[in-house]
Amino acid sequence: MQEYRAVTTPPKITSPDEKGFRKLIERRVTVLRYLLGTSNVLTDPIILLTFLSSFARSGMMFGINETARTADQGLGWPVAMLLFCAISMLVIGYISRIRMHALIIRVKESMRQRMTRNLLRANIDFLLTNPHGRVHVAMTEEVGQVSGAIINVIETIEAVVIVLIITPYIFWISWTAGVATFVAMALGTLGYMLFDRPARAAMYKASAAGAEFSNRVRDMLAGWKELRLRRSRSAALEAETMDVIRKVSTYANVSERLYAKSTAVGQSAVILLLCYVVIVVPILPGGGIDVMFQILTVIFLTSGPIEQLFGALPSMSRAENAYFRIQNVEADLYEAAAQVTQRDVAPRAGFSSIEMRDVSARISEPGRPASEAFEIGPINLSFKPGETVFVCGGNGSGKTTLMGLITGLRNPDKGDILVDGEIMSNDMRHGYRELFCGVFSDFHLFDRTFGMTAEEMERLDMRIKALNLSDRVTMQENKFSTLSLSAGQKRRLALAVALAEQRPIIILDEFAADQDPANRAFFYDVLVPELAAGGQLVIAITHDDHQFHKCDRLIKMAGGKIISDEKYLLPTAHEVG
Numbered sequence: 065m066q067e068y069r070a071v072t073t074p075p076k077i078t079s080p081d082e083k084g085f086r087k088l089i090e091r092r093v094t095v096l097r098y099l100l101g102t103s104n105v106l107t108d109p110i111i112l113l114t115f116l117s118s119f120a121r122s123g124m125m126f127g128i129n130e131t132a133r134t135a136d137q138g139l140g141w142p143v144a145m146l147l148f149c150a151i152s153m154l155v156i157g158y159i160s161r162i163r164m165h166a167l168i169i170r171v172k173e174s175m176r177q178r179m180t181r182n183l184l185r186a187n188i189d190f191l192l193t194n195p196h197g198r199v200h201v202a203m204t205e206e207v208g209q210v211s212g213a214i215i216n217v218i219e220t221i222e223a224v225v226i227v228l229i230i231t232p233y234i235f236w237i238s239w240t241a242g243v244a245t246f247v248a249m250a251l252g253t254l255g256y257m258l259f260d261r262p263a264r265a266a267m268y269k270a271s272a273a274g275a276e277f278s279n280r281v282r283d284m285l286a287g288w289k290e291l292r293l294r295r296s297r298s299a300a301l302e303a304e305t306m307d308v309i310r311k312v313s314t315y316a317n318v319s320e321r322l323y324a325k326s327t328a329v330g331q332s333a334v335i336l337l338l339c340y341v342v343i344v345v346p347i348l349p350g351g352g353i354d355v356m357f358q359i360l361t362v363i364f365l366t367s368g369p370i371e372q373l374f375g376a377l378p379s380m381s382r383a384e385n386a387y388f389r390i391q392n393v394e395a396d397l398y399e400a401a402a403q404v405t406q407r408d409v410a411p412r413a414g415f416s417s418i419e420m421r422d423v424s425a426r427i428s429e430p431g432r433p434a435s436e437a438f439e440i441g442p443i444n445l446s447f448k449p450g451e452t453v454f455v456c457g458g459n460g461s462g463k464t465t466l467m468g469l470i471t472g473l474r475n476p477d478k479g480d481i482l483v484d485g486e487i488m489s490n491d492m493r494h495g496y497r498e499l500f501c502g503v504f505s506d507f508h509l510f511d512r513t514f515g516m517t518a519e520e521m522e523r524l525d526m527r528i529k530a531l532n533l534s535d536r537v538t539m540q541e542n543k544f545s546t547l548s549l550s551a552g553q554k555r556r557l558a559l560a561v562a563l564a565e566q567r568p569i570i571i572l573d574e575f576a577a578d579q580d581p582a583n584r585a586f587f588y589d590v591l592v593p594e595l596a597a598g599g600q601l602v603i604a605i606t607h608d609d610h611q612f613h614k615c616d617r618l619i620k621m622a623g624g625k626i627i628s629d630e631k632y633l634l635p636t637a638h639e640v641g
């Protein structure tokens with residue numbers, strides 16, 4: 065039995081740049097907890113390796129200082145320590161890098177798996193808003209930015225361990241140099257905090273523009289024919305896309321410049337510290353040239369990890385920004401899944417009646433005024449097995465929306481759908497949808513038959529032949545040999561799949577519209593009667609008024625309402641005359 069529960073319950077983030085040190089820490093802790101939890105880094109050998117690497121680096125530093133201090137005493141333990149620590153650092157560094165990339169891949173894999181699961185269970189209301197760009201960017205680019213932050217986490221751990229070791233060591237060599245080290249670190253952190261918030265806000269805008277860019281790429285690929293036919297359309301799209309690209313670059317530049325400033329503050333702090341050590345330490349009481357060189361060695365050997373730390377902070381912010389954008393996409397995906405929570409939903413095998421009772425819905429585009437919303441309903445209809453129902457009405461009258469409501473692919477705002485007299489609850493919705501198969505006006509043809517049984521595959525083979533497609537398409541295992549078909553052939557192939565599924569209800573949205581006369585006649589005169597005789601409920605949207613007499617009921621729609629629902633009788637010769 066399939067589990068349809070959403071995989072996570074992420075909180076929705078409304079503002080990416082909330083002020084305040086507490087907020088900053090809260091956000092960082094959230095991302096850190098996520099990264100640590102997903103990568104299991106705390107139980108991974110990488111932590112031990114990081115500690116060992118920090119100890120080896122510190123040991124090397126100590127070894128260099130002691131070797132220099134005891135140079136007149138010949139080769140002794142300091143040299144051995146220096147060599148041992150240097151070799152250890154190289155070997156550990158090599159193993160750590162391999163391990164670190166394995167962790168990044170693990171986090172990326174886990175995020176993509178979770179998002180795939182959530183996307184396949186997503187709230188249909190969210191999917192109806194066509195969130196292509198946002199979801200695509202989140203699942204491709206932003207996932208990479210978040211998982212890459214594992215490196216920053218590990219670098220930060222290494223730098224913190226080193227700082228914890230070297231600070232007492234510097235204090236031991238010279239307490240004033242110890243205080244100067246503290247001041248330098250405080251300066252670096254302050255610089256970061258000063259620039260982080262505006263940098264993150266700019267980065268957030270760059271990501272939003274990135275999602276828009278993804279939508280334009282889709283336009284260029286899906287609309288290439290329309291674009292090739294009209295240069296002005298292509299030029300306008302090009303201009304707009306260039307504008308979006310520029311926006312991405314501008315915001316990214318603003319953000320990177322601010323982070324460069326923050327890094328410069330960190331580096332200035334290290335340079336100030338060096339100046340202090342070189343200029344002030346030699347003339348201090350208790351200082352001198354020896355002390356200065358000892359501290360310089362420490363600073364040179366630790367400046368790498370410490371600079372990495374200052375560099376890691378902006379990278380963490382980038383990861384944090386990407387993480388919250390992903391969380392927002394997931395929150396949208398999840399909200400819908402939460403509305404249709406289902407446990408152990410068994411597909412419904414059949415029905416004896418379906419009734420729509422005062423069902424209505426408002427269809428509006430996000431960001432558009434409510435006054436522009438399309439209202440459908442109240443709809444009162446009932447259906448039973450073996451019926452053939454045609455739906456007609458002008459463009460925009462609400463036929464496709466009605467199909468969405470009947471199939472449970474659109475949630476009604478008001479009213480109930482009753483199955484066999486029982487009001488359909490959210491828990492029943494998934495099982496209910498399994499009653500349907502069909503070909504929608506904007507159907508999607510997969511290149512293979514996902515999830516079909518052997519019996520269905522046999523039926524598919526049969527239907528491909530019956531629908532005159534066998535000279536163009538064959539099955540290669542579960543894949544279609546080709547999808548390079550004419551529009552009418554594609555629609556017939558989609559119908560073959562729907563027929564092979566043999567669900568109790570078949571929905572057909574203007575199926576015959578792009579069929580030739582022979583296929584159209586086959587559809588109305590052979591197929592539809594055959595399905596109805598087999599007990600299937602056929603609901604077909606059609607504009608073929610000369611075929612209306614071939615159904616049991618004709619539902620006419622106008623302005624989102626049902627204006628008639630009755631048996632259509634051919635006009636008599638007298639009426640025609």
Ligand SMILES: Nc1ncnc2c1ncn2[C@@H]1O[C@H](COP(=O)(O)OP(=O)(O)OP(=O)(O)O)[C@@H](O)[C@H]1O
Nearest residue numbers: 192427428429438458459460461462463464465466
């Ligand atoms: N995602 C959407 N957001 C906002 N409005 C929408 C959306 N989808 C459809 N509509 C609006 O809902 C109304 C009904 O659309 P619907 O597709 O149900 O009409 P239809 O009767 O099937 O039309 P056609 O014969 O052209 O296929 C239309 O006015 C349409 O503009």
